[in-house]
Amino acid sequence: MKVAHWQDVEDIKIEKFPYKGEMLDVVGTSVRWLSKHGDDGNGYPEYGLRLFTIQPGGQIPIHNHFYHQTMYIQSGEFECYAYDPESGDVTEAKICGPGTSVYLESMEPHGMRNISNTPGTFLCCICNVYDDDKSL
DSSP states (O other), X not given: OOOOOGGGSOOEEEEEEXXXXXXXXXXXXXXXXXXXXXXXXXXXXXXXXXXXXXXXXXXXXXXXXXXXXXXXXXXXXXEEEEEOTTTOXXXXXXXXXXXXXXXXXXXXXXXXXXXXXXXXXXEEEEEOOOSSGGGO
């Protein structure tokens, strides 16, 4: 068993995130890895629970990843975006406040922006899910 208080976990600033081979700017965003387990073969965990903090006006640009993801908004208000995987155009934008959860499937392009006047936080659970029995 591992036990940690969120304030005792390192707060890591995120400056860039890749999308289709290009490194895009991440603005006003940091993450604390509350738990993680395994390795997906690319240096990332198979499972993880993260606490994100995004400053007012901060944003995570369009990106996607192999793992499935669920975000639970704790504070602040975010505009969350879904994108067309071919064109990169926004296909959906939703305002998400405290108590809202957002689920994203593997490889689904998405991004978000803090539209509140205060820092916003959300918990983010990631997990690789495979369609075959290779992971068993």
